[in-house]
Amino acid sequence: ALLDSAPRPLTGAQVLVTAGPTREALDPVRFIGNRSSGKMGYALAQALTELGAQVILVSGPTALPAPSVAHLIEVESAAEMHAAVMARIADCAIFVAAAAVADYRPKQQAPHKLKKHPDTINLQLVPNPDILAEVAARTPAPFTLGFAAETEALETNARAKLERKGLDMIAANLVGGEQGGFDRDDNALLILWRDGQRELPLMSKQLAAREIACILTERYGASA
């Protein structure tokens, strides 16, 4: 009964969420990846669904069970994630970029398994499209929430990212230390927007996602 009467302020809103890592193939059996588990993105997709949103989740490879969202689209590479997002973003009011998208991909993808040689090899990498920046630069643009994983100067780096990409909101966390983040069940976050911020202490990603979804709903409402 409690659940039935819970307010669903995002009813009718289509929300696109990216989550998880990407895999950038070197050859048919090898890739460059990262330590993202997808937990934060999946928790956010869940929290936004609970607030009434129609969530499209575009996910890189994770070990997580499929969450109960309106649509789940599974991708591998940044290029596939980019294409999946661009094909659906026009109908979305909100874009949440929780994926850890690889900044680069191998310049060449070998058609056959690379053979080993005794000498050093050099890997050439080319930049991937910045999905979030491209979505934020659209006209009209959806309300955008980005993430920033930093190893230092959290607030400065995150605010710079917010401004540079023209985002409405950014959730920043320190990674590679004791503060949570990648490959963990908990996370401490700093949420920033143009004229405000809120600190979320170390808590489960489930709870953090609900807090973020709450702040997002408020900021989204204020932006309309």
Ligand code: CTP
């Ligand atoms: N992002 C994206 N597409 C990319 C790279 C990043 O959509 N090709 C999104 C991420 O999902 C995240 C935000 O941009 O929401 C910030 O990612 P991050 O790696 O912290 O920032 P970058 O802009 O890539 O800068 P850097 O890695 O140099 O810190």
Ligand code: CA
């Ligand atoms: Ca990056």
